[in-house]
Amino acid sequence: MDIVKGNMGWIEVIVGPMFSGKSEELIRRLRRAEIGKQRVQIFKPVIDQRYSKNGIVSHSGLEIASELVHTGSDILEKVTPRTEVVGVDEAQFLGDSVVDSCVRLADLGKRVIVTGLDTDFMGRPFEPMPRLLAVAEEITKLLAICMRCGNPAVHTQRLVASEELIVVGAGGMYEARCRRCFEPQLAQQKFEEEKARGGPARPDESGRGAAAAGDEKSPGGEAPKSRSAAL
Numbered sequence: 001m002d003i004v005k006g007n008m009g010w011i012e013v014i015v016g017p018m019f020s021g022k023s024e025e026l027i028r029r030l031r032r033a034e035i036g037k038q039r040v041q042i043f044k045p046v047i048d049q050r051y052s053k054n055g056i057v058s059h060s061g062l063e064i065a066s067e068l069v070h071t072g073s074d075i076l077e078k079v080t081p082r083t084e085v086v087g088v089d090e091a092q093f094l095g096d097s098v099v100d101s102c103v104r105l106a107d108l109g110k111r112v113i114v115t116g117l118d119t120d121f122m123g124r125p126f127e128p129m130p131r132l133l134a135v136a137e138e139i140t141k142l143l144a145i146c147m148r149c150g151n152p153a154v155h156t157q158r159l160v161a162s163e164e165l166i167v168v169g170a171g172g173m174y175e176a177r178c179r180r181c182f183e184p185q186l187a188q189q190k191f192e193e194e195k196a197r198g199g200p201a202r203p204d205e206s207g208r209g210a211a212a213a214g215d216e217k218s219p220g221g222e223a224p225k226s227r228s229a230a231l
């Protein structure tokens, strides 16, 4: 941000596909705020709790303590008047109310830093992130590395059979892809094939139908721990 006078708040949004470093960047900004002795509160959706119940964890293993919330309105209720910086991870899972909550907090003079997937597993805008981008003072769009060809990756490729928007699952369910290698219909096609074969057509291996890009962050690609993911 440029020079900010008085105690004006603002909204910073960090978007990009899974594995693009959104959580890392959020953790970096929040740690710097803490170093600056600012009062920080950090939130993540309940859906994202398999990997670490009390913290935000990046795919590379960085971690910071956080509180769990179900919707964007829960954040408003939990933020204390003294808090100066509010961090929110995986905002695409918090519903429309996350936009109003962020606006209210910024209006109250707080710095709000939010991450989320800007597109879903089919490459479509992932609500409510587009609305958050519209009201943000500052936007950072990160790219991952395409797992097929090594180019900059803007998409989250779902590798398993499903037509649900949200599928939170174990490692190997999603990977980053560039625009050339992205196959938006892949998950849907696999789903149709399984159905035609009379197979289970499961939304995901945990039996929950949730997530657009759910990921569970397993650092270094090792076996999944108990965290969730999503993006």
Ligand code: ADP
Binding pocket: 016, 017, 018, 019, 020, 021, 022, 023, 024, 025, 057, 058, 059, 060, 143, 144, 145, 146, 147, 176, 217, 231
């Ligand atoms: P996000 O929150 O956007 O899903 P994270 O901050 O959790 O991303 O993880 C970013 C880290 O993931 C990178 O620093 C890198 O160590 C790791 N990583 C794994 N796969 C990829 C990939 N395809 N492209 C870039 N980074 C990757």
Ligand code: ZN
Binding pocket: 146, 147, 148, 149, 150, 151, 177, 178, 179, 180, 181, 182
């Ligand atoms: Zn590619």
